[in-house]
Amino acid sequence: MLREWKEPDRPEEEELRARLAAAREKLAGQQMQVKERKVPVLVLVEGWGTAGKGFLIGQTIQNIDPRFFKVASMDEPTEEERRKPFLCRHFAKIPEAGKFMFLDSGWMDEVVKGRLRGHMTDEEYATRIESIRRFERQLTDNGYLVMKFFLHISKKEQAKRIEQLSGEKDTKWRVGKNDLWQNEHYDKCRDVFSSYMKNTNMPSAPWYIIDAKSKKWTELQVLEILTQGIDIALGNRDMAVPLLQNVFPLEKVPLLCDIPLDKTIDDEKYKKELKQLQQRLGELHNRLYRKKVPVIIAYEGWDAAGKGGNIKRITGALDPRGYEVHPIASPEPHEKARHYLWRFWTRLPKTGHIAIFDRTWYGRVMVERLEGFCSENDWMRAYNEINEFEKELHDWGAVIIKFWVQIDKDTQLARFNDRQNTPEKQWKITEEDWRNREKWDLYEEAVNEMIQKTSTVYAPWHILESVDKKYARIKALQIVIEELEKALA
């Protein structure tokens, strides 16, 4: 999991401070509910040496009344502890109902050390994993909230910290042999940590990898995830489930407001390029048909951004026997009655074919989110579910191209008015479009979050600047061609 993990964006200092204050306050507010509802909360903090586990716990507990929490530091087992079953000292530390227990490393640390140092055979390791999976499942089955954090730093960062700590008399003692050993064998450690986390990433007790590069940022991530987990535990009568952290590598995409929309193309150039590109796309279509490569092109964008016309320029180049366009409206009753991805699973192209989706499964995190058609837990869970869905398609061999067709608010207004005032375009504008327009800012926020969280390296978002629709069409064609060429190479 660590290899795929991508550093999340650290917010600016001001935002960070504000969110941290809010998260601390939230945790402080939750403690009484945890107490009243008798939820036992086990917080396991694992991670690299010098990643700041102790400091993080120290910060976190400042928000909780001392009567409601305990902290335990699980060192190497003592001679006495070695004479008990492996899980014994860990089981002994589970919290009481209504209280928090913070563990500064625990059973993970013990097992990965055994594996790294070669004390543990593969078979012993497999037995340990089974034990741990059972242990954690028994806890969550019995109503425990189990939050597992892994504080992650890079090899370089760890080396830097070791040097800094070693350099000063007061902090020298804090660098242990294990820290040095880890840094020396960083890649090996990372792989063992990774596979341990993969093996124990339980639906009811998932792992959260934390970017531990700076103290406040670490605290913020942990507090936000922890308080979310507590919310879920407090609300679990409504079947909320823990959110799995994204484990797929992400690509950085700009915020919508940072995208310049002044790009244009002149008519002559447009005509010439359109012709050339469509011809090229047509050739590629034949080749991917023969090579049986399936292609999925997904369009999302503002109302009146020009999705329809853009799609037309793609399909204009294609052999009608080899593609299908799926316009996605609100789900029919039989679709609404099933998992929200069902109507997309059942519309996938076969190998060698192209499926173009005019609106997509991203409705879950846009309209369904904003209109309250699903619960908060549902749409928050959906980012990872969608990444998993697209990963499945990618692994199958599909080329996945996702377009966000972008315009500004004024352009939309102009186009809406044009539609309203042109009889043959009036069918294209409805009351709903105007209502959605009123929620522009909320949508923009949701779209930004969606793009950040689902731009995986195997299925990144492409932005089509569509104030000049022609510019957007050419760009779309170019991207499709480029992606197909890559796949056919």
Next chain:
Amino acid sequence: MLREWKEPDRPEEEELRARLAAAREKLAGQQMQVKERKVPVLVLVEGWGTAGKGFLIGQTIQNIDPRFFKVASMDEPTEEERRKPFLCRHFAKIPEAGKFMFLDSGWMDEVVKGRLRGHMTDEEYATRIESIRRFERQLTDNGYLVMKFFLHISKKEQAKRIEQLSGEKDTKWRVGKNDLWQNEHYDKCRDVFSSYMKNTNMPSAPWYIIDAKSKKWTELQVLEILTQGIDIALGNRDMAVPLLQNVFPLEKVPLLCDIPLDKTIDDEKYKKELKQLQQRLGELHNRLYRKKVPVIIAYEGWDAAGKGGNIKRITGALDPRGYEVHPIASPEPHEKARHYLWRFWTRLPKTGHIAIFDRTWYGRVMVERLEGFCSENDWMRAYNEINEFEKELHDWGAVIIKFWVQIDKDTQLARFNDRQNTPEKQWKITEEDWRNREKWDLYEEAVNEMIQKTSTVYAPWHILESVDKKYARIKALQIVIEELEKALA
């Protein structure tokens, strides 16, 4: 999982009929709740060729209104289906909210076939398992009830059926090439099935292995588990979780009512044997101390059955530095606030020591069950949790000896009266003892279920017939000695 699996006891014909009628009625009654609460129910029926998957589904759906269910038979993928992602045709079959979908084999069948026939590399197999785990998790995360059954028959039984079916003109067509292939490669198939089920035994969607030796018995097991699963799904606002099926090999133990209690020992023989056995036990205690073998002796039994005196005869032989007796009363507040196994995890002996528990973790499925101190889901889940707990101890190297001290109701009454009427014994009898006595029959039922479900080969129950307490003491000493000798051999 198939290797460890133990055939459950098939009830007598009369009981079977009664339970089957009840289970059918229950399912018929649940369908409207499933509909109203909009729970989608996916029933996956996998198993050996000729195990009777189709027949089972045919029987089951007779209890459900045709508007509320669908059945799909997943054969080899068609050419068209092969050109879609692996999960596509399976995802397409998921039920609508409030309805049942019965699948006559599905993704398991497809994957294990690929593996058995060598079409699938280990890496491809691992990828498939990942996909399936995600798929099933996405379903249960989104509120689907996913019930997975595996119909199990022995190699011999399968061969017999193949022969029978092949022998008649009308049924010949029902024997496929795959059935023959399976029977020829039975052991290999069993291992592949087993590891598939182990790999996909999710807490939220566990596997249920069904003894498919006879049709009605198969139907009964499936209906009882299915209706239980539906109950859990309907009640999941109260955090009920699916019951994991026991996967540990069990030993057959008689019902309490079938145990003759007329065994006695004469005084002279008792004294002689007691002395010899205690001396032997003392020697063994020294040896296991040196060899660092941990020993756990658990006593359960009726009030006034003679547990205390029995324990005294064991401890009388032991070096006080090497053992501890833990009398288990109702949990203290700090114990009640934790997982019910916590107070036992924290009382385990270290290696080389003996821990004797006077009453045990089995309180969960006796007093806690009968007095309503835990929910039905809690105590039903506990059989497997306890087997897991004892497996953990066994794997650690512990010798586990569990005694049920048995007397009849009349003997108890006589002893209660004796205690009541003998001043120096009065402390031993309380109001609670009399109250428990009134529930004798309920306790007997619970104890029978407990003994049947937790007599694992690594931690079987031993019955001590204790109408003659001396007989029971000698028998206990003999068993302890025998078990220790085995462990030290």
